[in-house]
Amino acid sequence: MPNRVLDHARIPELPNPYFGKVRDCYDLPDNRRILITTDRISAFDRILAAIPFKGQVLTQMARFWFENTDDICPNHVLDYPDPNVVIGKKLEILPVEIVVRGYLAGTTSTSILTRYKKGERVMYGHEFPDGLRDNAKLAEPIITPTTKAFDGGHDEPLTADEILSRGLLSQEQWQTVSTAALALFKRGQEMVARQGFILVDTKYEFGIDADGTILLADEIHTPDSSRFWLAD
Numbered sequence: 001m002p003n004r005v006l007d008h009a010r011i012p013e014l015p016n017p018y019f020g021k022v023r024d025c026y027d028l029p030d031n032r033r034i035l036i037t038t039d040r041i042s043a044f045d046r047i048l049a050a051i052p053f054k055g056q057v058l059t060q061m062a063r064f065w066f067e068n069t070d071d072i073c074p075n076h077v078l079d080y081p082d083p084n085v086v087i088g089k090k091l092e093i094l095p096v097e098i099v100v101r102g103y104l105a106g107t108t109s110t111s112i113l114t115r116y117k118k119g120e121r122v123m124y125g126h127e128f129p130d131g132l133r134d135n136a137k138l139a140e141p142i143i144t145p146t147t148k149a150f151d152g153g154h155d156e157p158l159t160a161d162e163i164l165s166r167g168l169l170s171q172e173q174w175q176t177v178s179t180a181a182l183a184l185f186k187r188g189q190e191m192v193a194r195q196g197f198i199l200v201d202t203k204y205e206f207g208i209d210a211d212g213t214i215l216l217a218d219e220i221h222t223p224d225s226s227r228f229w230l231a232d
Contacts, residue, residue, distance in 0.1 A: 004053065005039050005051070005052050006055055007038060008024060009084075011026060014034070021040065022037060022038060022040050022055075022224060023037050023038065024038060027090065028087070032089065034088075035087075036084055036085050037058050037059045037084050038050065038055050039052060039054040039055045041054060055084045058223075059080070060083060061221070063080060063086075065222070066220060069184055069188075073215075074215050074216070075217070076207065076215045089215065090209070091207025091208060091215060093207040094168075094169060094207060094214075095147065096147065096148055097155060097203050097204070099143065099201065099203045100142070100143055100182060100201060100202055100203075102185070102198075104128075104132050104134065104135060104137075105135050105201060110144075110156075123157070124145065124157055124158070125160055141189075143160075143178055143182065145157075145160070148205065160174060176214050177214065180206075180214075181204045184204060185202060192221075196230065196232065197229065197231055198228065198229040198231050199227075200229055201226065201227050202220075202226035202227070203225050204220065
């Protein structure tokens with residue numbers, strides 16, 4: 001049986017490679033970028049394995065969501081020449097990941113449940129009351145931004161004030177991405193609820209194209225970037 005696992009996509013003829021935990025990316029002419037989603041799977045900042053067809057599933061799930069949210073926020077996608085491949089606009093990726101949470105959940109060091117159980121009540125610029133139960137629904141979705149770690153680094157928690165004071169984003173950029181993220185999350189929650197799921201939390205990445213427009217990048221509402229629960 002032929003090998004059906006795409007564990008890497010190394011193309012030495014293409015310039016400016018970037019090998020992420022899941023995607024192998026290169027520059028193309030005319031301010032374009034090719035993103036090849038491999039079958040690698042990662043968790044807790046580690047590549048764990050490669051699963052047949054995982055890259056195709058991930059790419060096509062992201063495609064579904066990009067096409068169902070471009071009325072809220074434009075995205076980087078130009079074409080899908082292959083089930084594993086996206087041709088997108090070349091972007092300057094913003095150095096902040098926009099994480100939106102609707103529930104007190106998570107297991108990593110940056111999750112609000114982990115920090116809440118350690119006794120923290122002020123996190124990411126938000127105040128939390130005493131007495132919340134694990135996985136409780138928040139009064140409303142909140143943004144818990146982190147640094148955008150490259151080359152396998154670890155993301156670090158941020159507040160909106162820190163983002164602005166450190167010059168990571170301008171006031172206008174922060175307003176744009178935070179407003180878009182909450183609207184995207186709302187759309188995602190509404191759509192998956194009709195299928196019996198809960199979108200618990202997710203992350204969004206944004207970048208700036210050659211014209212200075214902020215675009216949604218990378219992926220959206222996939223199991224690689226989001227937590228889902230069965231509604232029942």
